[in-house]
Amino acid sequence: MRVTIRQVAAAAGVSTATVSRVLAGTQAVSPELAERVRQTAASLGYRPNVLAQGLARGRSGVVGVLVPNLANPYFNDTIKALMHSAERDGYRVIVADSDERRENELPLGESLLRWSDGLVLVASRAAPTALRRLVGAHKPVVAVNHKPKPEIDEFVHISVNAYTPMRELCRHLVREGHRRIVYLSGPRTSWQSQERWRAVRSARRWGASVSSVPCGGTIEEGYAAAEGALGEEPSAVMAFNDLAAFGFLSRCGELGLRVPEDLSLTGFDDIPFAQFTSPPLTTVRSPLADVGVAAWQAMRRLLDGERRVLGMMLPSEMVIRSSTAPPRSMLGGSEPDKTTPTT
Amino acid sequence: MRVTIRQVAAAAGVSTATVSRVLAGTQAVSPELAERVRQTAASLGYRPNVLAQGLARGRSGVVGVLVPNLANPYFNDTIKALMHSAERDGYRVIVADSDERRENELPLGESLLRWSDGLVLVASRAAPTALRRLVGAHKPVVAVNHKPKPEIDEFVHISVNAYTPMRELCRHLVREGHRRIVYLSGPRTSWQSQERWRAVRSARRWGASVSSVPCGGTIEEGYAAAEGALGEEPSAVMAFNDLAAFGFLSRCGELGLRVPEDLSLTGFDDIPFAQFTSPPLTTVRSPLADVGVAAWQAMRRLLDGERRVLGMMLPSEMVIRSSTAPPRSMLGGSEPDKTTPTT
DNA sequence: TTGTATGCGTTATCAA
């Protein structure tokens, strides 16, 4: 059996209470005693039993994180930042993966809450009733990139502002001459996808015709959605995220379509490999790590008992690379915007 | 406060012992009583406190997983499979990320072990002394893709046989006519990288000249290593993994080198996007999910107290796609690159 | 400042 606090107390000739106080630093102990306790604890290699600590303290020192899909690089940076932030504060993270199935979220969330002091829901697609039950556990819940629900205001929202940069990106495309834009939509229940589509629709006011094609957020779905989207004969395609854009790009290559010569393409997130595709992807840079850090800070405050913890809307910005360019009609044709002609 | 076993016992008019027995199913209880207990437990929404359970049982129902880098897609599928397998057996997974720094492994591993009943080390680069300390906790340790250490045989190994398919891939390249092969090596302390390089070296017996260029396992490192590797004037480049291959490929595009016309390129792992690059990547398919499942099965057995749990060496296979082709020298013969100059 | 004693919520041992 492992060495317990009792053995340390015995070896140091003090009570278990003193050992506990010294090691947790919760109360003042005379320097000599403290030193002696620390010495013997170290020499015995004593490690407090976290389960017993948790039981006695009423909190486990663990937080749960629920993501739709661990295999999506998009979530990795966020989780990583969250995890490291939590680690620095002495917390451990347990994670679960709902496999993009909203019906998994409630049971998994409840399971996580049994182990943890709080729950971080990333890009949750859970129904309001499910969320209500999760919140009902009376433990802090932080929602990342989740649609704000006025009717359940008991959790803190950390979100990325997708609308503004996405709209800016549309504006950019329109300025370059694109008039026919297709949006490859993400998971149906994804709030972020709705926001991005809302932004794309706004391009109508600049005179573009836009439509939405069901797709998803994976490489495979982007690949599969390509032909349908091309049927709409767009000059620019805006994918829900970089993964879908990448799958789409791959299919374009097979079909002999060149990007950006024949077609402009944009993604979203700016995951690490977005700048390494051929051509490098025009996209929107999501502050992935910042989101993780912000989520932890909010969680930390909630765990510390703060009443009003405010949510955040983090900014993101357009990143123009080489997968977008003026459409062919602009290049050949009647030479509309004469950028070069000096005469 | 949450509802405890005592309240359920009171409401059902039985002892806490009976409630525990019914819900855990550890001992026979008369059907009527059992039913009554179940009813009241359900109606009260009783959930056993996992911390108290863990303390009383002497095990937490949690296993720890330590990976070098959570952001590497390579690990995602493995972790995901491991996690889901563990979930099915009622276990939760806590994960930590060493950020590719071997000095982080010991502290993180020890931290994980405090919470968990066992530890899975994925692609560990820890020093033998560190491993010895981890094993010293007397909890099961499963090592995934770690160099077998004869001197510490107290943990079970689950590995992928990289040597055989990598060698086969070399043979394939040589048969296609490649005589000058460069290997982009992975992390220095990675056993898998050593195995793969050992396989590449074996190409010497087929008459090829091979050399190794320091690189790493990330897109960025593959990108950065490109120019140095090209300096060796190889006709084929074999990257440590798909990520490095992808970075390399990206740089080639910038330098105006076409793959596979000017240069053949291979990866390793067959991560999801390998088939979507342009051109699709020739690589070796690592059974990522299978590794996760096998690691859990081994861990499960160890947790159940089995004495001799055997390790496994999982096979992997070469996947030929379009990033490899016979070198130009084979195509043109004595007419090296007369593609344009007609005169 | 230090020690004593109780509680945290379950499981498991022992009697009945």
Added chain:
DNA sequence: TTGATAACGCATACAA
């Protein structure tokens, strides 16, 4: 089959 009750290892209110 069921019920008291002692662990499990630690934290803390209370006393000294």
